[in-house]
Amino acid sequence: MSEERKLTEAIVSELSRSLIEIAWHFGPKGLRGECCDDLTMPEFIALEKVSMTPDCPVQVVGHPLGFTKSGATRIVNRLARKGLIDKVKSPQDARICCVVITEKGERILRSANSRYMQKFKELLAKVPPETVPEVMKTVTVMARSLKR
Amino acid sequence: MSEERKLTEAIVSELSRSLIEIAWHFGPKGLRGECCDDLTMPEFIALEKVSMTPDCPVQVVGHPLGFTKSGATRIVNRLARKGLIDKVKSPQDARICCVVITEKGERILRSANSRYMQKFKELLAKVPPETVPEVMKTVTVMARSLKR
DNA sequence: AAAAATAAGTTGATCATGTCAACTAAATGG
DNA sequence: CCATTTAGTTGACATGATCAACTTATTTTT
Incomplete structure (x- = not known):
């Protein structure tokens, strides 16, 4: 895997992780009460x-x-x-x-x-x-x- | 409320709604199986x-x-x-x-x-x-x- | 040093929320 | 007109989280 490719993977990984976090906070427990x-x-x-x-x-x-x-x-x-x-x-x-x-x-x-x-x-x-x-x-x- | 203000509200509303949708699809039911x-x-x-x-x-x-x-x-x-x-x-x-x-x-x-x-x-x-x-x-x- | 308060973790009872499969009732179409 | 399909409901069940009461270990107070 090229360096550039690895970098892209890292970016997408962090991005998707962040989105999951946002999803959770906006999510099922997000508005409670x-x-x-x-x-x-x-x-x-x-x-x-x-x-x-x-x-x-x-x-x-x-x-x-x-x-x-x-x-x-x-x-x-x-x-x-x-x-x-x-x-x-x-x-x-x-x-x-x-x-x-x-x-x-x-x-x-x-x-x-x-x-x-x-x-x-x-x-x-x-x-x-x-x-x-x-x-x-x-x-x-x-x-x-x-x-x- | 000014026209501009109303527009911003509409944008934010749609944005937050979209994010909720994404949240749900990435969310509790998103990865099932x-x-x-x-x-x-x-x-x-x-x-x-x-x-x-x-x-x-x-x-x-x-x-x-x-x-x-x-x-x-x-x-x-x-x-x-x-x-x-x-x-x-x-x-x-x-x-x-x-x-x-x-x-x-x-x-x-x-x-x-x-x-x-x-x-x-x-x-x-x-x-x-x-x-x-x-x-x-x-x-x-x-x-x-x-x-x- | 002993007693009291605090803190980490567990557990039984309970609740909330969804699935599955079997059901009822209504429409559709040979 | 009977067979099939479709919308919706329901009972049994599974999952997953809370709450409150509990155990055990540490820390604080006296």
């Missing part, structure tokens, strides 16, 4: 999916999370119990359960989102401001590529 | 901590994870059962249990790391290559700032 109603990370992702998908079927809620339909049912029920979403039988197809976000859900989602943003801003404050747009572009592209 | 011996993400982080800390006390393993000492004991025991670490009573202080990584642990850690790198490289392949160093610097700084 810091947000109203104690929304966990998967709950946040699920709620966001519901808010962005009109008449969202239960299974679809599980997609961005990589859950089985069983897991999807459970997280949907949890959010429903908390009053953040409603389950409505579809008029077109009675098998399908349209999940819709409630007023309270919208409020909580906004609140949780701003919490995450706060956390993220604290991070951004430590990097040179002129690089922020570049970083944003990159992160966005990476995130988008995950969706396929 | 893809790595030898099925190392979970917390196990990976714990093992890495052990490998970087000479004679690592049990509780310290839990620090980067945000675990209680109880949780630390359990994850340490799990890694020990898998033969990835050894627990040695400290000669200085018999209360302390020095955790050290084994040969096998080193091997698995390298292997898991390269899996994560692979995943990360796939992501990086989608961004303009000339921005990679910039992104690396930024992500590293952000990760470092989390440690305090």
